[in-house]
Amino acid sequence: MRSETPHRLEIAAACGLAAVLTAAVAQAQYVTGFENPPFTPGAIASQDSWISGGTVSSVRTASDISALLTASGLNADETVHSGTQALLMSGGEGSVTTRRFVTGLESETYVSLDAWVRPLDRRLDVGATNVGNSFLVLEDSSNSSAGRAAAVRFGYDTSALAHIDYATSVSGIWQSTGLSWDPDTWYNITMNLDMAAQTYDFYLDGAKVNSSPIPFYSGNTVTSIGGVRFYRGGAQAGMIIDDLTIVPEPASIALLLAGGCALLLRRKR
């Protein structure tokens, strides 16, 4: 029978390897909760390499968002998903694109985006009179619609039905999931991309939405991932975004290993 001590050492060694693996891919990922540091309350443009026009996209504190939603007659409720700050994309200005280049993913076959998003209802007091058409995109570094790979949208019909959509090769690009959305709810959006197959899977709150792999946005051929984009149409209600993670697939495996090792070590104690 093996003694406890060597076994524990082996687990510790495996944990060390998992930590090294995690560190190795740390350069090839982007993780943020929009906290301070590095973000200070105000327009996100020029903060942590983000690019955006105007002030519609701004990092704000939970209490600030709460005051804004209350002033608009909306339910403030949970205004950030974690920490004390989140990204608010909402206001009366024209359409706004907020994006950031993400480097180190160029040669990755599998890339994953995970984010928490709370879509908003109309904010009439600030001129955000329309609902829907706010979306998140994982794309290449070309800053063009031809470079878009995977995208999820909070959509809306003139028949007043809110629905969550994903982008694919269909005419009109957006495919409704048939699932509705609520302005008082945080949704966990996950898009797992297969660059070799040129498809992705969409998970809503951890449950896979699509039954077969989704062809990329508009049927685009996208050879590498190099950026993330949030879009809010002109005078539309918009959304709150928090806890964004863009990561190559091996990193999630290493993180799982690290988590499993830590649990094993704890049980051994």
Ligand SMILES: [Ca+2]
């Ligand atoms: Ca946060």
